[in-house]
Amino acid sequence: MRDKFHWRLELAYAIIYWSFTYSFLFLGLILSLEKAHLNWRSLVAFVVFFSLIVIDRRRFIQFTDNQMKLSYGNYWKKVAITYQACEKVEVFVDALLIHHQTKKTLLYFSEKEKEKMLLYLEKMYPGKIIYHANKYDQS
CATH class of the missing domain: 1.10.287 (Helix Hairpins)
Structure with a gap:
């Protein structure tokens, strides 16, 4: 996949x-x-x-069999996060916050992209997804 x-x-x-x-x-x-x-x-x-x-x-997140790859648009900055290294995933109304190896990665998605991606996240991270009904507050 x-x-x-x-x-x-x-x-x-x-x-x-x-x-x-x-x-x-x-x-x-x-x-x-x-x-x-x-x-x-x-x-x-x-x-x-x-x-x-x-x-x-070039700014995307890609799911493979054992990891997810984050690309930040520039060719030299790519991050690969294994599924075991991910501690939890917080889903907000406007954003997605991934906690991995004492780091936090904040990603913003359109509604359509977020709905498609949540199907993959529920398969890959059962029990690690936390849903919030509000927008992400940076404070």
Whole structure:
């Protein structure tokens, strides 16, 4: 079983990230419309825009047979957590908090992704899942 579930940034960071990303799209469009054809400046802006989209799509959690792999978008930061090392998983309305080896990993999911992923979590972690009816409070 190898399924990927894409997680998101926190809302404030997501707004900043996507504003930055779309600014390169609009910059590329403006630069290409100035000359009425594609020039190298507009191509650079489009390449930066598409590379930021690819980086966002690399942010996922993947379940394999004996571990879950967390990818943070950049190519050098990946974490593999074995199922035995995970102590508990807390499910909030807007987030998922994974406790493993004295660390906490907080992941935000859309509602649709979270519902699909909870089916896998219930199979992998019977008795380790704690459900909360409120949003995650960082204090």
